[in-house]
Amino acid sequence: MGRSRVVTFVLExxxxxxxxxxxxxxxxxxxxxxxxxxxxxxxxxxxxTLLRLLNRMLEPTSGRVLLDGTPLPALDVPAxxxxxxxxAQQPTLLTDTVLDDLRVGRPDLTEDEARSxxxxxxxxxxxxxxxxxxxxxxxxxxxxxxxxLALRPEVLLLxxxxxxxxxxSAEAIEQVVKDLRAAGGTAVLxxxxxxxxxxxxxxxxxxxxxxLAEHGPPEQIAYLRPVSS
Amino acid sequence: xSAHSQVHVPSWPGVIASLALVAVALGIVARARLRISRELxxxxxRAGVQLVAVGALLLAIFEYAGLPGxxxxxxxxxxxxxxxxxxxxxxxxxxxxxxxxxxxAGGGTTLLAxxxxxxxxxxxxxxxxxxxxxxxxxxxAAGLALRRVRDAxxxxxxxxxARLSLGLTAREAFAPHTRDALHTALLPVVDSTKVVGxxxxxxxxxxxxxxxxxxxxxxxxxxxxxYMLLAAAAVSAYVTTxxxxxxxxxxxxxxxx
Numbered sequence: 001m002g003r004s005r006v007v008t009f010v011l012e013x014x015x016x017x018x019x020x021x022x023x024x025x026x027x028x029x030x031x032x033x034x035x036x037x038x039x040x041x042x043x044x045x046x047x048x049t050l051l052r053l054l055n056r057m058l059e060p061t062s063g064r065v066l067l068d069g070t071p072l073p074a075l076d077v078p079a080x081x082x083x084x085x086x087x088a089q090q091p092t093l094l095t096d097t098v099l100d101d102l103r104v105g106r107p108d109l110t111e112d113e114a115r116s117x118x119x120x121x122x123x124x125x126x127x128x129x130x131x132x133x134x135x136x137x138x139x140x141x142x143x144x145x146x147x148x149l150a151l152r153p154e155v156l157l158l159x160x161x162x163x164x165x166x167x168x169s170a171e172a173i174e175q176v177v178k179d180l181r182a183a184g185g186t187a188v189l190x191x192x193x194x195x196x197x198x199x200x201x202x203x204x205x206x207x208x209x210x211x212l213a214e215h216g217p218p219e220q221i222a223y224l225r226p227v228s229s
Numbered sequence: 230x231s232a233h234s235q236v237h238v239p240s241w242p243g244v245i246a247s248l249a250l251v252a253v254a255l256g257i258v259a260r261a262r263l264r265i266s267r268e269l270x271x272x273x274x275r276a277g278v279q280l281v282a283v284g285a286l287l288l289a290i291f292e293y294a295g296l297p298g299x300x301x302x303x304x305x306x307x308x309x310x311x312x313x314x315x316x317x318x319x320x321x322x323x324x325x326x327x328x329x330x331x332x333x334a335g336g337g338t339t340l341l342a343x344x345x346x347x348x349x350x351x352x353x354x355x356x357x358x359x360x361x362x363x364x365x366x367x368x369x370a371a372g373l374a375l376r377r378v379r380d381a382x383x384x385x386x387x388x389x390x391a392r393l394s395l396g397l398t399a400r401e402a403f404a405p406h407t408r409d410a411l412h413t414a415l416l417p418v419v420d421s422t423k424v425v426g427x428x429x430x431x432x433x434x435x436x437x438x439x440x441x442x443x444x445x446x447x448x449x450x451x452x453x454x455x456y457m458l459l460a461a462a463a464v465s466a467y468v469t470t471x472x473x474x475x476x477x478x479x480x481x482x483x484x485x486x
Binding site: 055056057058059073077078079081082085086088090092094104105144147148151 | 387388390391392393394395396397398481482483
């Protein structure tokens, strides 16, 4: 993880329309490698849409997205998605056991590797044998995160990863992002939780009604400032 | 008894006499005040008119159009059945095209195999009813497959997108749903093959026995019919599912709908 490049993603005048609705409007920004970038803003601002542009689950209607200088459409899509791993907001488990789930994107994953991935997300090693039915939301989300980490992605995309989780699970997931950052990895995190953005991000993008309202280090972002009494 | 013995079918006066049975049904309907007398009369008349028309059409095909006419009629059946089965997948892009192509593939290969292997003679009067059975069975299989494909997109979207996000190709991400669609499509034909003769006396065999053919001869036809239905349903469901799957995803391995 963490190739030492200065710039990872560049968005050039990116717009997304859905019929008449403008979801994203004229976004130009660079997301830097080796950092954690948080995308903040009220719900409906286009945060998840922006995230889904980065692994081509969505196509911009105007403008373009480049990864290390290459426009995304020039890259092989499955290979891009292994380089840029996305963890969705709602955890969706795909098989009967945790180990099988970790192997969906990495069929060659050994049991030892599986156990160490689970440990990274704060789950006990024996969790690999657990059936996926009956996991709590927090456990399921951590398995989904471990499943994406199994790809050894260069960039980790997280869409509101802790929004519906218990405290321990949320903390474990935040720890993964902190460890990743400490190791020079790149993460892009969508969060409506301003405190979380302050805790984790080196860079913050604030979206407002589809437009880029603010961009900078968290201490300079007005949107993140606690409302003073 | 042999296949050469006289064929026993009702005469026209006999058919008229059977109207007495419609009267019996009407009597019960009237007595129970079901208010469907009118519908029942229309249904009875409609059945008569429809079958006379089909009989005349088949006669015309057998007499004048020969084998090309029989295949043309089979093509018409494929198109009609493709519309019906395709409707089961409404919401899936180009589902009617997928169903029609699937039925053409399944019906075409099966019919051709039967003729080329010499199992059935290449005669219009054989090809038309055999094609009817094949396409009817395949229509059910293709329709069930499309229904499952459609359900996969509505209820399995999150799982499909999760697999795509893990770098799986569209085909790999949809593979569990493809298997499920084929499984669902083939269960009825496999089940009916298992119990044929025990639970139901199927159409081809019943028709031959009614026509005076000895039962041990009649079952030979039915055995062939069951085997051909298996092949036709399998090929039709497979081709339909694959085409539907291809239409579901764009070139960037994303769901279109």
